[in-house]
Amino acid sequence: MDLQLKEKSVIVTGGGSNIGRAIVLELARESANITLADLDEGQAGKVAEEALKLGASDIQVIKTDVTDLANVQTMVQAARQKFGGVDVLINNVGWDDLMFFSQTTPEFWDKIIRINFLGALNCTKTVLDAALEDKTPTSIVSVSSDASRQGEAREAVYGAMKAGINSLMKSIAKENGRFGVRCNVVCPGVTIPGDDDDVGETSMWAKKDGMFTEEQFAKIAAALPLKKVGRPRDIANAVLFLSSNAVAGHVTGQVLSVSGGYSMIG
Numbered sequence: 001m002d003l004q005l006k007e008k009s010v011i012v013t014g015g016g017s018n019i020g021r022a023i024v025l026e027l028a029r030e031s032a033n034i035t036l037a038d039l040d041e042g043q044a045g046k047v048a049e050e051a052l053k054l055g056a057s058d059i060q061v062i063k064t065d066v067t068d069l070a071n072v073q074t075m076v077q078a079a080r081q082k083f084g085g086v087d088v089l090i091n092n093v094g095w096d097d098l099m100f101f102s103q104t105t106p107e108f109w110d111k112i113i114r115i116n117f118l119g120a121l122n123c124t125k126t127v128l129d130a131a132l133e134d135k136t137p138t139s140i141v142s143v144s145s146d147a148s149r150q151g152e153a154r155e156a157v158y159g160a161m162k163a164g165i166n167s168l169m170k171s172i173a174k175e176n177g178r179f180g181v182r183c184n185v186v187c188p189g190v191t192i193p194g195d196d197d198d199v200g201e202t203s204m205w206a207k208k209d210g211m212f213t214e215e216q217f218a219k220i221a222a223a224l225p226l227k228k229v230g231r232p233r234d235i236a237n238a239v240l241f242l243s244s245n246a247v248a249g250h251v252t253g254q255v256l257s258v259s260g261g262y263s264m265i266g
């Protein structure tokens with residue numbers, strides 16, 4: 001299947017670790033022009049080197065805090081300047097710390113809201129403005145979570161923000177389809193890094209068993225229809241499919257779970 005992403009200008013937020021890293025590396029295999037926007041410049045730089053070896057047409061790392069609109073505007077402008085526009089935005093940044101809602105604080109809510117929702121608003125609005133100005137057919141893929149579809153213990157605020165992303169993408173898809181803008185969502189289930197080196201210090205997997213113990217991973221896998229937890233490349237494959245106008249050009253406003261069958265929504 002030819003995704004026709006060669007030399008397309010693709011922004012990946014949070015491309016330094018785990019799922020975002022896998023998305024960048026798959027895009028590299030497709031010879032895309034990549035703008036990797038991440039807080040962790042050092043880790044992003046390592047991924048950029050790998051991407052060039054795998055065949056990326058070109059890649060630039062822009063240190064970006066997606067919660068800061070001015071920062072995001074600078075990053076999107078850099079993508080437009082270097083690669084002549086933006087064909088694809090992948091909103092991948094997200095963060096959570098597992099705890100029961102009764103244990104959370106307003107400071108914690110604020111952090112979750114800013115990273116998981118405000119960040120996607122900033123990036124989506126800035127890229128949409130560029131798409132409408134440049135009259136470029138643009139694909140936006142947001143990485144949400146099955147917690148948004150199922151509800152999940154210890155992920156109340158995070159799941160609510162991810163549900164917000166699903167709805168945001170559908171509304172923007174409805175408003176802007178006539179301008180050639182497609183918006184879709186991928187919902188991972190538990191997706192663990194292949195190797196400890198595949199994450200940087202700002203990754204929520206920096207301490208792998210800080211999220212789940214090995215025993216809990218095994219229990220999660222056993223409860224899934226496919227009997228295994230996800231790997232970053234599983235998510236990347238779905239993201240690349242949806243991002244491609246060549247193969248998913250008639251798909252918009254959709255929410256796709258890639259979670260070993262954890263959620264099955266009709």
Ligand SMILES: NC(=O)c1ccc[n+]([C@@H]2O[C@H](COP(=O)([O-])OP(=O)(O)OC[C@H]3O[C@@H](n4cnc5c(N)ncnc54)[C@H](O)[C@@H]3O)[C@@H](O)[C@H]2O)c1
Pocket residue numbers: 013014015016017018019020037038039040043064065066067092093094095115119143144145146187188189190191192199200202203204205
């Ligand atoms: N891994 C999972 O099990 C899982 C499950 C469901 C959903 N998700 C979602 O998938 C996405 C990727 O998850 P992951 O496991 O790869 O995360 P991760 O924590 O390993 O990586 C996130 C990356 O985003 C960067 N980042 C964090 N805050 C940022 C900010 N404000 N601005 C710019 N960059 C920032 C980090 O530096 C890091 O490189 C997230 O949206 C997450 O919510 C992950």
